[in-house]
Amino acid sequence: MEINIQLKALADKIILLKDKIETEESTKHAFVLPFINILGYDTFNPTEVVPEFTADLGLKKGEKVDYAIFQDGAPILIIECKSWKEKLTIHNSQLFRYFHVTKTRFALLTNGITYQFFTDLDEKNKMDEKPFLEFDITSLKENVINEIIKFHKSNFDVNKIVNNASLLKYTTEIKKQIDNELQKPSNEFVKLFANKVYAGRLTEKVVDEFKDLVQKGFNQFISEKINDRLNAAINKENQKQKEESEEIVIPEDTKIITSEEELEGYRIVVAILRRKLPTNRIVYRDTQSYFGVLLDDNNRKPICRLHLNGSKKYISLFNDNKSEIRQPIQTIDDVYLFEKELLETIESYELA
Secondary structure (H helix, E strand, O other), rough: OHHHHHHHHHHHHHHHHHHHHOOOOHHHHHHHHHHHHHHOOOOOOOOOOOEEEEEEOOEOOOOEEEEEEEEEOOOEEEEEEOOOOOOOOOOOOOHHHOOOOOOOOOOEEEEOOOEEEEEEOOOOOOOOOOOOOEEEEHOHHHHHHHHOOOOOOOOOOOOHHHHHHHHHHHHHHHHHHHOOOOOOOOHHHHHHHHHHHHHOOOOOHHHHHHHHHHHHHHHHHHHHHHHHHHHHHHHHHHHHHHHHHHHHOHHHOOOOOOHHHHHHHHHHHHHHOOOOOHHHHHHEEOOOOEEEEEOOOOOOOEEEEEEEOOOOOOEEEEOOOOOOEEEOOOOOHHHHHHHHHHHHHHHHHHHH
């Protein structure tokens, strides 16, 4: 089974079971050990995955880290676990103390949901205070899965991971700074753009006024870029379907005309679901009776149907039993009101 499918299955299990997990020990067994297994390490082999790993730390004796993964007789990754209910903090972590007395270049701090990978980029043999890789296993992106794969037993290469860690760490930090600036622009960030468009003196009052303008401008720019890419993908798919349909002679009285309003409804459904699915899995089929949106182009997996050609407009939604439920809408923008139902429909198919 591919690692991305295994990670998705573990994420679904975590979402389902976490409220029933009460202790750190339960977190280890239910969430962390399965993750180690996904990386290809045998958790039942005490020479490969060592629980309660102990190393001599000067005057400190008997301190233990939860797990150490060994390869060729040497630890390659030490792991400290917390309960899934705990926030992770590296301060006072035993990982710091163990890192410099073992041969490992990597340490992992996790609560079974959030994973933080550390190495020694800032000072050799001293663990960095900031992780070079951090993720929430219940909301993984493809680029993060590619980084996780590098820790798989069959792929593990210390030098390759360390060489990439610096780029990964600083890219992550830059993304965090961008996010901070978009949420609450700093004076320096605002002045950078205000200086280019405002001819007057940047007083404190002017800078305050530009904060809102810069924030709105960036958010609109990002939204427009997303819409442009989405429309380009849809137009490409439409062109492909058009080329395919031109090869088939259709009697004039059975031709179906897909309206711009129907396509706009499809774009709204894609915009809602793209957080959970690749856009190429969301496909539309127009019929004489309705405009249908399907998962994986499968008639047995209807996402919704739009009825827009009559005097009254409707959207058909589907419950767990695939029963069709019609809801009236005034405009195509009302499709946004059914975000929860659309996401639940997708989740029911993915869990089936």
